[in-house]
Amino acid sequence: MDLSLSEAEIAFRDEVRALAASAFPNGETFDRSRAHEQRWHRALLDRGWAVNKWPVAFGGPGWTPTQSFIWEREMMAAGLPTPVGGMGPGMLAPILFAYGTPEQQARFLPDILHDRVRWCQGYSEPGAGSDLASLRTRAVLTGDHYVVDGEKVWTSGAHRADMMFCLTRTSDEPKRQDGITFLLLDMHAPGVTVRPIISIDGRHMFNGVTFDGVRVPAGNRIGREGEGWTVAKGLLTHERTGQAFVSLSLDMLARIRLAASGLPGSDGGSLMDDAGFAARLGWAEVELQALAMTELRTLSEVEAGGAPGAQSSMLKLKGTDIVQRVTEFFVECAGPYAAPWFPETAGQRQTIGPDWAQPEVTRYLEARAASIAGGSDEVQRNIIAKHVLKL
Ligand SMILES: Cc1cc2nc3c(=O)[nH]c(=O)nc-3n(C[C@H](O)[C@H](O)[C@H](O)COP(=O)(O)OP(=O)(O)OC[C@H]3O[C@@H](n4cnc5c(N)ncnc54)[C@H](O)[C@@H]3O)c2cc1C
Numbered sequence: 001m002d003l004s005l006s007e008a009e010i011a012f013r014d015e016v017r018a019l020a021a022s023a024f025p026n027g028e029t030f031d032r033s034r035a036h037e038q039r040w041h042r043a044l045l046d047r048g049w050a051v052n053k054w055p056v057a058f059g060g061p062g063w064t065p066t067q068s069f070i071w072e073r074e075m076m077a078a079g080l081p082t083p084v085g086g087m088g089p090g091m092l093a094p095i096l097f098a099y100g101t102p103e104q105q106a107r108f109l110p111d112i113l114h115d116r117v118r119w120c121q122g123y124s125e126p127g128a129g130s131d132l133a134s135l136r137t138r139a140v141l142t143g144d145h146y147v148v149d150g151e152k153v154w155t156s157g158a159h160r161a162d163m164m165f166c167l168t169r170t171s172d173e174p175k176r177q178d179g180i181t182f183l184l185l186d187m188h189a190p191g192v193t194v195r196p197i198i199s200i201d202g203r204h205m206f207n208g209v210t211f212d213g214v215r216v217p218a219g220n221r222i223g224r225e226g227e228g229w230t231v232a233k234g235l236l237t238h239e240r241t242g243q244a245f246v247s248l249s250l251d252m253l254a255r256i257r258l259a260a261s262g263l264p265g266s267d268g269g270s271l272m273d274d275a276g277f278a279a280r281l282g283w284a285e286v287e288l289q290a291l292a293m294t295e296l297r298t299l300s301e302v303e304a305g306g307a308p309g310a311q312s313s314m315l316k317l318k319g320t321d322i323v324q325r326v327t328e329f330f331v332e333c334a335g336p337y338a339a340p341w342f343p344e345t346a347g348q349r350q351t352i353g354p355d356w357a358q359p360e361v362t363r364y365l366e367a368r369a370a371s372i373a374g375g376s377d378e379v380q381r382n383i384i385a386k387h388v389l390k391l
Contacts, residue, residue, distance in 0.1 A: 005066075005070070009066060009067070009070060012067055012070060013070050013074060016070065016071055016074045016075075017074060017078075019043060019044075019047055019049070020074065020075075020078040020080055022043070023039060023040050023043040023080075024036075024040075024080075029079060030078075030079050030080050030081075037081065037084055037115075038115075040080060040081070040084060041084040041085075041115050044082075044083075044084065045113075045114070048061055049061050049071075050083060050084070050089075050113060051083050051089050051093070051112075051113055052068055052071055052072075052082065052083065053068060053083075053089075053090070053094075053302075053303075054089070054093060054097075054113075055097060058093070058097065058105070058109055058113075059109075059113050064303075065296050065299035065300045065303055066296070068299060068303075069292070069295075069296055069299070072246075072247040073247045073250060073251075075247070076247035076248055076250070076251045077251055084115050085112060085115040085118065086118055086119065086120075086157060086161075087118075087119045087120060087121055087156075087157070087165075088111075088112035088115075088117065088118065088119040089112055089113070090238065090239075090242055091119075091121065091165075091235055091238055091239050091242075092108075092112065092119050092165050092235070093109060093112055094234075094235070094238045095165070095182075095222060095231055095234055095235050095238075096108055096109055096222070098234060098307075099182075099222050099223045099231050099234070100222060103219070104219070104222065108184070117162045117163055118157070118160055118161045118162050118163070119161055119162070119163050119164065119165060120155050120156060120157050120158045120160075120161035120163075120164045120165075120187070121155065121156065121164070121165060121166075121239075122137075122152040122155055122158075122164040122165065122166030122167065122185070122209060123135075123152075123166070123167055123232065124152065124153050124154045124155075125137060125150070125151055125152055125153060126151060126153050129154075129376075130375070130376055130378070130379050132167070132232070133176040133177045133180065133229065134176060135167055135168075135169060135180065136150055136169060137149070137150025137151065137152065137166070137167070137168050137169060137211065138150055138168065138169050138170075139168035139169065139170050139181055139183060139216070140170070141170070141218060141225070144217065144218050144219075145215045145216060145217055145218060146168070146170075146181075146183060146215070146216045146217075146218060146221070147213055147214070147215060147216075148166075148168055148183070148185065148191075148211045148213075148214040148215075148216055149211055149212060149213060149214075150168070150210070150211050151208065151209070151210050151211070152164075152166065152208070152209040152210075152211075153197075153206075153208050153209075154197070154206050154207075155194075155206065155207045155208070155209050156205050156206060156207075157205065157207075158187065158194050158207035158209050159194050159196060159204065159207055161187050162186070162187055162188065163184055163185065163186060163187060164184070164185045164187055164209070165182065165183075165184055165185075165222075165235070166182075166183055166184075166185050167180055167181075167182060167183075167228055167232055168180070168181050168182075168183055168228070169181075170225050170226060171225075171226060173226070177229040178226055178229070179226055180226070180228040180229045180232070181221060181223075181225050181226060181227075181228040182221065182222045182223055182227075182228035182231040182232060183216050183220055183221055183222070183228075184216070184220040184221075184222065185211075185214060185216050185220070186216070189214050189215060189216075190213075190214070190215075191211055191212040191213045191214040191215075192209065192210075192211060192214055193209070193210045193212070194207050194208075194209050195207060195208040195209070195210070200365075201362065201365060201366070234307060236312075236374065236375065237307060237308040237309060237312040238308060238312070239312075239374045240308070240312035240313060240315060240316035240374050240375065240380075241295075241298060241299075241302070241308045241311075241312040241315055241316075243315070243316040243319055243320065243370065243373070243374050244291060244294075244295050244315040244316065244318070244319035245319045245320070245322070245323040245370070246288065246291055246292045246295050246319065248323060249284075249288050249319070249322050249323050249326045250288060250292070252323075252326045252327065252329075252330070252360075252363075253281070253284065253285055253288065253326055253329075255356070256281065256326070256329045256330060256333065257272060257281070259330070259333045259354065259356060260272040260277065260281075260329075260333055263333055265277070271333065277332075280329075281329060284322060284325055284326060284329070287318070287322055288322050288326075291315070291318050291319060291322060294311070294314065294315060294318075295315055298311050298312070298315060309387070310383055310384060310387035310388050311388075313375075313380040313383040313384050313387075313388075314380075314384060314388070316374060316375070316380055317377055317380040317381065317384070319370075320367075320370040320371055320377065323367050323370060324367045324368065324370065324371070327360065327363055327364035327367045328364065330356070330357075330360035330361065330363070330364060331360075331361060331364050334353060334354070334356075334357040334360065334361060336353075337352060337353025337354065337357040337358075338357060338361045338364075
């Protein structure tokens with residue numbers, strides 16, 4: 001596969017850069033605030049680029065896989081989020097395209113496109129993580145509503161979400177997967193309680209969510225009752241394809257080269273001149289290029305109307321391995337400045353060492369969770385063994 005850009009693709013890349021520069025002119029950088037997010041989202045909507053992977057019929061730009069790839073690389077380099085809106089555009093929307101009724105598509109997709117409604121994912125439960133089919137949150141159809149009781153855990157962003165796409169048990173079948181139903185639940189409904197779980201880095205991302213007699217309209221069921229497992233698995237393949245982290249790793253490798261060029265190596269030159277360091281970095285780059293091609297191939301198939309399938313597990317597994325190794329280079333470069341960082345004292349103490357050290361070491365710590373999020377490494381290996389190697 002030829003990864004060099006054609007003239008048209010270079011022109012497209014320049015257009016992308018121009019859009020980013022016009023939304024944040026005069027060296028201003030995106031600061032992750034809601035105001036900046038809204039400004040950026042407005043610029044994307046005006047340009048018709050808010051949801052790059054959506055089909056044209058639903059508002060997507062109709063890009064080639066290479067254009068999507070260029071887009072993601074440029075966004076990563078500019079530090080801009082894409083798409084804006086968290087789990088709605090990238091995870092739920094493809095499921096609505098495939099399994100939603102026209103009424104459900106008309107009801108939910110515009111709010112996702114315009115970032116009016118934020119979504120969270122209610123899959124994991126205490127006792128149901130890797131073995132997701134053992135989930136026990138119960139939904140009972142009563143008239144035109146389901147009544148939901150149970151508990152979810154590790155729900156990222158539940159405290160900021162308006163809606164949850166969640167898995168519920170509607171019947172007890174001999175095969176546990178057969179009794180699961182996929183529902184869209186209003187997080188502001190009576191009976192929903194969100195409890196924060198603060199992680200070791202002091203951040204609030206995770207939550208526990210309990211449901212006590214929560215009423216969900218039957219029209220919020222995606223697919224048929226008892227067929228939620230198929231919907232859930234489809235969603236996971238989109239989640240995992242998004243966890244290849246290619247653009248992030250590429251961006252970090254470029255910055256590691258810069259950082260290492262300014263650090264002393266063993267023979268009087270820079271760390272980048274150190275043959276051992278350069279060889280290890282080079283090897284990570286080679287593997288990343290191979291992963292990038294696999295991602296492009298998968299994107300081509302998806303854009304031709306296919307679903308990612310077990311390939312998503314390969315992308316996620318290898319992408320996790322590479323992103324974790326890449327963050328380790330930063331820790332190596334930071335040396336003694338990669339000391340533990342305590343968020344409660346941030347801003348009160350003068351930090352020492354290069355400016356990049358602290359954020360990159362934080363990213364190194366965050367990257368450890370990639371082995372678990374979206375299904376653990378071991379679970380991905382099991383999927384590859386079964387569905388790719390047919391073992
Ligand atoms: C950053 C992050 C964000 C997350 N966000 C969400 C979210 O928004 N919504 C949500 O629903 N969940 C979320 N999760 C939860 C995540 O999906 C689960 O943590 C994951 O599926 C693993 O489940 P568990 O934690 O119960 O671990 P367990 O399933 O108890 O696994 C424990 C260990 O046993 C291993 N193991 C289990 N079964 C097997 C097997 N059959 N073969 C070999 N090894 C096995 C696992 O690999 C793991 O190492 C998130 C997790 C993380 C880390």
